[in-house]
Amino acid sequence: MQNALHRPVQWLRDMPARTALRICNNVHFREWLGARHDAALVRHRPRLPRLNAIGRQIVDALEEDGVFVTEIDALGLPGSEAMIDTSAMLAHRFAEEAHSRARDGQTFLYVPPEQIVANPRIFRWGLHERLLDIAEAYIGLPVAYDGAIINYTVADGRAVSTRKWHRDWEDRRMMKVAVYLHDVDHAGGPFQIISRHGAVQDDRSGFSYELADDAELEARLDKPIAPYLVSCEGLRGTVIFTDTARFYHRGKPATGRDRAAIFYSYxxxxxxxxxxxxxxxxxxxxxxxxxxxxxxxQRNAVLWHRQLSPLLRLIPPASL
Structure with a gap:
């Protein structure tokens, strides 16, 4: 009953954002937005950061395949082990509540954000200069940092919400950094991506964001997905750099054990x-x-919302 009552409230709350999306996808308006974006890329190109060897590898892989997998030690970022320890502890404490919420029909489960606020090392890890450099070099513009979220996938085998194929809707391209908080095998709900560019999404053709199962995605791409499917299995501390806006992706439905991972967005x-x-x-x-x-x-990246036009600041963000 609570979920049934929540849906119309959420629909009303999200109506301004949905309306704004339709306006931004108007053929004339999106051409204007695209021209502005292209000009901004050209202006900022001389100021793009220089990257070290692994940073260059990551950006090249994102351009070509949409994904790069490594281990956290390879990044050489101070505080990484403490970040994983704290995040894993929060995920473990949340496990019982996650199972209860899953039984109640909730499809997107995450550690309450107040717990991340209470542990600033988790939030601040995503603001390392090296990560901001990689994100800026890939996106081509000064970056916004959308913070951290600890996703919890209950091993119930359900293909719902972000466990279906989808593309994220924040921007034309974006970078997410996922860190596994424990070992993740094939039955543990690994992050998966289709390393093939799907139907074009850009300012010329517009943007749409429907979920898809395997058959629907193959029809949409007009090709089998198996040859392009990258399943990112790995040990605790595996780090996945990925573009979730340009490439179809999902969290594979977990069947063998729950999965906990922290995601940073740019x-x-x-x-x-x-x-x-x-x-x-x-x-x-x-x-x-x-x-x-x-x-x-870092302040500019975190407080990006304050740099928007007054009109855009008035539109409340869509619900999770």
Missing amino acids: FARRPRHPFLCERTGMKRRDIARLARYLPQR
Whole structure:
């Protein structure tokens, strides 16, 4: 009954964002948006950061295949082990509640964002200079940082919500960094991506975001997906860099054991769909508090919403 009552409330809450998406996909408006975006890319190109060897590998892989898998030690980022330890502890504490919510029919489960706010090392790990450099080099513009979310997948085998094939709707291209908080095998719900460009989404053709099962995706791509499917299995501390806006992806339905992973998100400082961003559930006042003593580049990335036009700032973000 509670879910049935929640749906119309959510529909009303999301109506401004859905309306804004339709306006942005109007053929004349999207051509104007595309021209502005192309000009911004050209202006910023001389200021793109220089990358080290692994950073260049990551960006090249994202351009070609949409995914790059490595181990967290290879990144050489201070505080990584403490971040994983704390995140894994929060996921473990959430497990019982996650199972209860799954039994009640909830399809998207994540550790309450207040717990990430209470453990700033988790949030701040995603603001390492090296990660911001990689995101900026790939996206081509100064980046926004949309924070961290610990996703929890119950091993119930259900192909629902983000366990179906989809593309994310925040921007034209984006970068997500996923870190496994324990070992993830084929039955443990690994992140999967189709490393083939699907039906074109750009300012010329417009953007759509329907979910798909295997058969629906093969019909959409007009090709079998098996030759292009990358299943990212790995040990605790496996790190996945991926573009979830350009490439179809999913969390494979878990059947053998639950999966817990933390996801960090990056997109352009002025994303195409700002009203479809802010996907962590964190409150803006908490984010502002976490940003208070950060260096200027990190503050600009965290407080990207303040740099939007007054009209865009008025549109409430769509619900998770």
